Amino acid sequence: MNTSKISKKNWFWILQLLGWGIPGCLIMYTKFNYEKTLSQTYIVSEAILFTGAGILFSSLLWLLIRNKILIEIISVRVIVRILLIYMLICLSMTIFVEALVYLLYVNIENKELDRSLNDYILNFINISVILFFWLILYFSINSILRAQKGKVEGLQLKSTLRESQLNTLKGQINPHFMFNSLNNIRALMLEDVHKSREMITKLSELLRYSLNSNKVDKITLEEEIEIVNNYIELSKIQLEKRLRYHEEIEEGILDIEIPPMLIQMLVENAIKHGVSNQIGGGVVSLKIRTENNNLQIEVHNTGELKESGSTTRIGLQNISERLRLLYGATSFFELKEEGNEVVARIKIPLDE
CATH class of the missing domain: 3.30.565.10 (Histidine kinase-like ATPase, C-terminal domain)
Structure with missing residues (x-):
C-alpha cells in the first residue's frame, strides 16, 4: 500500500516537472534566438523562475481542488468554485512571476524593466492557458484512475458477492x-x-x-x-x-x-x-x-x-x-x- 502511494506521488512530481519544464525550455529557446540583448544568465534564470512558479502554483491549485471540493459530485456550484479558484491561481501566479522577473531583470541586467499593460495581460493569458490545460490533464488522469479503481473494486465486489452467493446456496x-x-x-x-x-x-x-x-x-x-x-x-x-x-x-x-x-x-x-x-x-x-x-x-x-x-x-x-x-x-x-x-x-x- 505505501509503495503504491509513494509511486503515485513520484509520478505527480515527475509530470509536474515535465509539464512546466517544457514551457520553461521554450521560453529559454525563444529568448536565446530572438532577444539577443538579454544575457544568458537572465534568460536561464527567467526559465527556471517560470518552471518553479508553475510547479508551485499548480500544486497549490491541486491542493485546493483536492481538499476543498468534492470532485465526485459534479454540479454547477462545484464548477463555479473550480473556475474561481483557477482564476485566483492564474492571477496570483502572474503577479508572482511579474514581480520576480522585475527583480531578476534589475539585478542581472542592471536597468529598469520596461513593461506595458499589454505585456502583463499577455503574460496572464499565457499562464491561464497553460494552467487550463494542466487542469484538463489533471481531471482526465484523475477520472481514468478513479475509473480503474472503480473497475477493480467492482470486480472485487462481484467476486465477493459470487462467493457469498455460492456459500449461501451450498448452505441451503x-x-x-x-x-x-x-x-x-x-x-x-x-x-x-x-x-x-x-x-x-x-x-x-x-x-x-x-x-x-x-x-x-x-x-x-x-x-x-x-x-x-x-x-x-x-x-x-x-x-x-x-x-x-x-x-x-x-x-x-x-x-x-x-x-x-x-x-x-x-x-x-x-x-x-x-x-x-x-x-x-x-x-x-x-x-x-x-x-x-x-x-x-x-x-x-x-x-x-x-x-x-x-x-x-x-x-x-x-x-x-x-x-x-x-x-x-x-x-x-x-x-x-x-x-x-x-x-x-x-x-x-x-x-x-
Whole structure:
C-alpha cells in the first residue's frame, strides 16, 4: 500500500516537472534566438523562475481542488468554485512571476524593466492557458484512475458477492432426510446392530460432507459418487426393495471436478419426489459420460414430473444458480418428463 502511494506521488512530481519544464525550455529557446540583448544568465534564470512558479502554483491549485471540493459530485456550484479558484491561481501566479522577473531583470541586467499593460495581460493569458490545460490533464488522469479503481473494486465486489452467493446456496443444500434416517436407524437397531452402526457411519459421513461443502467450490466425481452411494444406502432403510439404483459411469473420469452435492441433490430429488411416491417403488439411474468436451450427467427416475412442492423448486433453482455462478452460459441444466421417467440433465464444460 505505501509503495503504491509513494509511486503515485513520484509520478505527480515527475509530470509536474515535465509539464512546466517544457514551457520553461521554450521560453529559454525563444529568448536565446530572438532577444539577443538579454544575457544568458537572465534568460536561464527567467526559465527556471517560470518552471518553479508553475510547479508551485499548480500544486497549490491541486491542493485546493483536492481538499476543498468534492470532485465526485459534479454540479454547477462545484464548477463555479473550480473556475474561481483557477482564476485566483492564474492571477496570483502572474503577479508572482511579474514581480520576480522585475527583480531578476534589475539585478542581472542592471536597468529598469520596461513593461506595458499589454505585456502583463499577455503574460496572464499565457499562464491561464497553460494552467487550463494542466487542469484538463489533471481531471482526465484523475477520472481514468478513479475509473480503474472503480473497475477493480467492482470486480472485487462481484467476486465477493459470487462467493457469498455460492456459500449461501451450498448452505441451503443440506440432506432433508436426516431426521427420518435417525428414526429409521433407531428402529433398525432392534433388528440388526451391525447394520445400524454401518448406517450411522454413512450418515455421519454424509453430514460431514454437507457441512464441508461450504469450504470448497469443487470436488472430484469419485468423492461425490461415494456420498451418493451412502445416501442410497440410507434411503433403502426406509424404502427397502422399493428403491432400485443403477450406475453407468464412463471409465477414467472419476478425477473430474464438479460442484459439491450436485449429483446428490439430483438423486435426492429423484427419490423424494419420484420413487417414494410410487406404490411399487421405482428405479433411479445415474449416467455420467463425457461428450464434446463436456461432462454429461443424467439422473433418471420412474414417476411423473410434478410442479408442486416448493422444496423441489428451491433445490432445483439452487442447482441452476450454482451452475450459472460457476460456469456462466457454458453450463446447461434441465428437468423434464420422458415417457414414464423424469430425467434431470446437466452439462458442465471440461475446459473450465
